[in-house]
Amino acid sequence: xxxxKAKNIFTDYLSKKGLRNTWQRLSILDTFLSSGGHITAxxxxxxxxxxxxxxxxxxxxxxxxxxxxxxxxDEIKIGNKKTRYEQKYGHGHHDHLICTKCGKFIEVxxxxxxxxxxxxxxxxxxxxxxxxxxxxxxxxxxx
Amino acid sequence: xxxxKAKNIFTDYLSKKGLRNTWQRLSILDTFLSSGGHITAxxxxxxxxxxxxxxxxxxxxxxxxxxxxxxxxDEIKIGNKKTRYEQKYGHGHHDHLICTKCGKFIEVxxxxxxxxxxxxxxxxxxxxxxxxxxxxxxxxxxx
DNA sequence: ATAATATTGATATTCATTATCATCTAATAG
DNA sequence: CTATTAGATGATAATGAATATCAATATTAT
Numbered sequence: 001x002x003x004x005k006a007k008n009i010f011t012d013y014l015s016k017k018g019l020r021n022t023w024q025r026l027s028i029l030d031t032f033l034s035s036g037g038h039i040t041a042x043x044x045x046x047x048x049x050x051x052x053x054x055x056x057x058x059x060x061x062x063x064x065x066x067x068x069x070x071x072x073x074d075e076i077k078i079g080n081k082k083t084r085y086e087q088k089y090g091h092g093h094h095d096h097l098i099c100t101k102c103g104k105f106i107e108v109x110x111x112x113x114x115x116x117x118x119x120x121x122x123x124x125x126x127x128x129x130x131x132x133x134x135x136x137x138x139x140x141x142x143x
Numbered sequence: 144x145x146x147x148k149a150k151n152i153f154t155d156y157l158s159k160k161g162l163r164n165t166w167q168r169l170s171i172l173d174t175f176l177s178s179g180g181h182i183t184a185x186x187x188x189x190x191x192x193x194x195x196x197x198x199x200x201x202x203x204x205x206x207x208x209x210x211x212x213x214x215x216x217d218e219i220k221i222g223n224k225k226t227r228y229e230q231k232y233g234h235g236h237h238d239h240l241i242c243t244k245c246g247k248f249i250e251v252x253x254x255x256x257x258x259x260x261x262x263x264x265x266x267x268x269x270x271x272x273x274x275x276x277x278x279x280x281x282x283x284x285x286x
Numbered sequence: 287a288t289a290a291t292a293t294t295g296a297t298a299t300t301c302a303t304t305a306t307c308a309t310c311t312a313a314t315a316g
Numbered sequence: 317c318t319a320t321t322a323g324a325t326g327a328t329a330a331t332g333a334a335t336a337t338c339a340a341t342a343t344t345a346t
Contacts (some may be wrong), residue, residue, distance in 0.1 A: 020292055020343050041333080056295040061334065077220055081332065097269045106267055113259045117278055120253050125283035127239045134275045135260055140268035163312050173337060199326040204303065225302065253289080 003033045006072050007085070013070035027052055028063045032073065038085045038105055044085070078134065095133035101142035146176045149215050149230070170195055171206045175216065180229045181248055187228070203249035218273070238276035270286035 010029055014021060031048045032039065039047075045060040064085055067073035074088040078098060093114075097106040098121040111131070153172055157164060174191045175182065184192075188203040207228055210216035217231040219239070235259075240249040256276070264271040 018184070018292085020294065022342075023183060025296070029256050047240055054295080057333080058296080059294060060250045062159075062293085097264060097267055097271075099269075100272060106269065108263055108267060109265050110259060113263070116256045116259070117276070118252060120251055120256070121240060121278050121280060124240055124249055124251060125286075126242075126249065127286045128240075128278050128280040130280075131278040133199065133277075135264050135269070135271050135272050136275075137264060137269050137271040140203070161323080165312075165324065167325070197326080201304080201327085202325060205324085 005066050008034055008070050010067065010070055013066070024052070024055060024059050025063055025066075027055070028046050028060055029067065029072070032064075033087060038076070039086070040082050042082070060122070074109075075079050076132070093116065095135070097137065097139070099139035099142055101138055102140050104141075106139065112134045149176055153210065153215050156209070156229070162209075164285055167198060167202050168206055168209075170198070171203055172210065172215070175207075175210065175228070176230065181219070181227045182229070183225050183227050185225070238278070240278050240280065240282070242282035243279050243286055244281055246286075247282050249282065 006057060008025075010025075011021065013019075014025070021140055028044065028048055031051070032044055035044065035047065041061050041064055042057070043065065045055070045057045048055050048060060063072060068075050068085070068095070071088055073085045076084050076086060076096070078084070078096075092108045094107040095113075099106075115132055118128055150169075150172060153168075154164065157168070171187065171191055174194070175187055178187065178190065184204050184207055187198070187207065188198070188200045191198050191203060203265075207216060211218050211228070214231055216228045219227050219229060237250040237252045238256075240251055241247070242249075260274055260276075261271055
């Protein structure tokens, strides 16, 4: 999804829910979209703060939640680390290989696995909505 | 893994690391092994407390961590909920279908997916150690 | 412009987990 | 068996991310 499209999804979601457009919201979304990905709420808060020193951290938390709800952001929790957020679209769906030594994230995707997951869910009378696959191990450098 | 085997793994791990056997450790392990599974640290603490009112919650936390280290327990984090622990063996490896409405856990397993995951890791020069697959959706009752 | 109401920022609060530390106890040597 | 010593415990404080509260403010519809 292009940056523009993500913004539209967000603003559409806002108006559909009767929520308002504020410069804080747009600035948080902009900063998030131009971030590398895998950002924490705190990192995003500091990034936005560089442009707008008067932003509050609670506002960043609140809006990250909104962004997750409408599908622009995706929460990922790894171990006991703090929650990270990544751009859900514009990346395509992917899973993660996570190095247990250096913490590196590798994004991967495999259609066969995706399809098998759907079958697995169906076989259990279960309607799949989303999933999370994380494979922990050692990356090229660390092995 | 039988209950006995789990105990051996734990005590072997303790002696290998120069750690000591205490009634607290054994009681926590016993209670954990006879629990249904998917238990939280707090639930386990309360269960042990029924037998030994003088147990401390920090001790339960400490030893759940030890049990995870030696492979008797497995940490699972779901969403923003608190960490749950389950018996790692004696159940066999499995993944989870998680109902987003009622919170029900369904344990599932599929060898094909497991093998594909290994291939996926190898294709990325990655040595897999363990993985976590969670499929969120609606269970039979809630759909 | 006004009214209605959502939003914000500062702050307090929550709550699981971790750290601290004096005391206790298991393991070991003698 | 006793002393030694180093790990373990329990009470408590501390941490830290996420949430709740609330008065002040900003946005939107009329």
